[in-house]
Amino acid sequence: MAMLWKEVTVGSIRAFRVVIPRPQDRVPITWSTAPQLLSLYLPIVFLAFLARRKDTHAIRLLLLPTVITSALMSGFRFTANVPQLNVYDWGLALLAEVIIAKSLQYAFTKEGMLKLGEQRPGEQKGKEVANGHHERETRSPSIFPAWISDAAELIHTMRGPHWKFAQGTYIPPHTRPLERHAFLRATATSFLTNFLLLDLLESAIKIFPGVGETKGGSIFYAELPIVPRYVVSTTIHILTGSAMLAGFGMVYDLFTFVGVLIFNTPPSAWPPGIGDPWRASSLHELWSRQWQQWLRGTFLVYGGYPGRWIAGDLGFVFGTFLASGLYHELAAYALGRGIDHTVTFFFFLQGPLIVAERIWRIATGKRVGGRWGTLWVYLVIFGAGQMLVNSWMIRGFGGGMVIPPVLSPVRLSLAALGFGRRH
Structure with missing residues (x-):
């Protein structure tokens, strides 16, 4: 029995390491390995297609293990293999965790993924035609087949304002003119502003010894007296949070601009990506309204729904x-520096504080x-939040x-003036 148990254990570890190898054993992303990485995203596309088709619950459940395995391999098996690109390794892992959450939702929702007003995928309530079937919803003209457009929309929607699964997600009101040309101009201006701000903030972070280097370093400089030490750490913390906000805005502006200009989606389909975290007057307001809500569904699938089943509200x-903390920290394994549940603790702490x-x-x-x-929010985010940023910077x-x-x-500009190096 002991020998059998040993063989099962060793075999399981080897199988696990095929999917999630040790950091030093990951596959570098090159022109020859990139197709392997991209192919791992095909199962989720097929699952999304099935989730928009009637009577596919059984096959979706059967496909689920393949989708999860492919997502894990896409996020943790491949690496940019350049220390300066560690943030993109982390991004691949974060994407893999989102895909797994989506796949769980697609597979276990028996009726499939419904839009508002549908009683079955593609069938609007109360729109029956003479032969007893339901009328398909009207689609905008597209160069892609309907099944590709449907699957793509389902995969890429995060806040899902027109989908049943996303009801309750807060979406900020529009702040840009909804006339197409004016909207594009405002979006381009916002993109440029966020790009320049992110560049300035990222460059400022890299000034700090250790912190701004790929080897990593603590934001708390032990050689400094306690007051200057926390002034510096708070400065780095604020720079990091501001850079994240600028980065969120820049990427969302880019997607918005392409979506409206190239794919001809209406400006009304692109409300602001984030609220105003600086004005939040409670932690509940911060996390439910002012912070980005793109990952709300991911956290509910991983932790909110199971938590409600176990212990109610x-x-x-x-x-x-807890799911938010684990989501951020487990993806950080892709950085190759191990696991630090300080990050998990910070996010989990928000639950008791909101209670x-x-x-x-x-x-x-x-x-x-x-x-x-607002002072309470700042105390939590600028005080306790430093443990989060410190863990990442190390x-x-x-x-x-x-x-x-x-x-x-x-x-x-600095290189032209003779300060520092350009690489």
């Missing part, structure tokens, strides 16, 4: 933030809000290349 809140806000409201009859509420996050130096106005 309290389990829903705790499970959602505390609810208890405050019950005890006092007043919501957390106003200036004191593992080389700050040394990663987001904007290539050849495209960086800040670094090109």
Whole structure:
């Protein structure tokens, strides 16, 4: 029995390492291996196609293990193999976790993935025709076959305003003119602003010794007295958070511009990607409205729904933030610097703190809000949040290349003036 158990254990570890190898054994992404990486995304496309077809529940469940295995391999088996590109390794892992969450949803939703007003995929409620079948929804003209457009829309929608699965997701109101040309101009201006801001912030982070290098370093410089030490760490923390916001905005602006200009989607389909986190007056408001909501469905699948099944509404809140922490930290394994559940703890901590806000409201009859509420949010994010950024910086996050130096106005300008190197 002991020998059998040993063989099973060794075999399981070897099988696991085929899918998720050790960091030093990952496959470098080259022109010859890139097709292998891209092919791993085909199963999720097929699953999304099936999720928009009637009576496919059984085959979706059978396909699920293949999709999950392919997603894990896409995120953890391949690497850019360049220390400066570690952020893209991390991005592949984050994408893999999103794909797995989507695949679980597609497979276990028995009726398939429905749009609002549908009772079966592609069949609007109350629109029966003479032969007893339901009328297909009207589609915009597309150069792609309907099944490709349908699957692509399902895969790429994150907040899903027109989908049943995403109901309850907060979407900020439009702030740009909805006339097409004016919208494109505003989006292009926003993209350029976010690009320049991200470039400035990324360049500033790389000034700090250790922190701005691929080898990594703590944001807390032990050689400094305690007050200057925390002034520096807070500065790095704010620069990092601001860079993330600028990066979110830049990428979303690019997708928005391409979607409207090239694919002719209406401007109304592209509401703001994020609210205004700086003005949040409670943690509940920050995480449910002002922060980006693209990953809300991912966290609910991994933790919110199981948590509710186990412990009701309290389990829903705790499970959602635990899933958020694990999502961010397990993907960081792709950085090749191990696992640090300090990150998991920070995100999980938001659950009890939001419950505390609810208890405050019950005890006092007043919501957390106003200036004191904003101060509370800043205390949590700029105080406790430093443990999160420190963990990432120690593992080389700050040394990663987001904007290539050849495209960086800040670094090109510094190089022209004789400061630093351009690579």
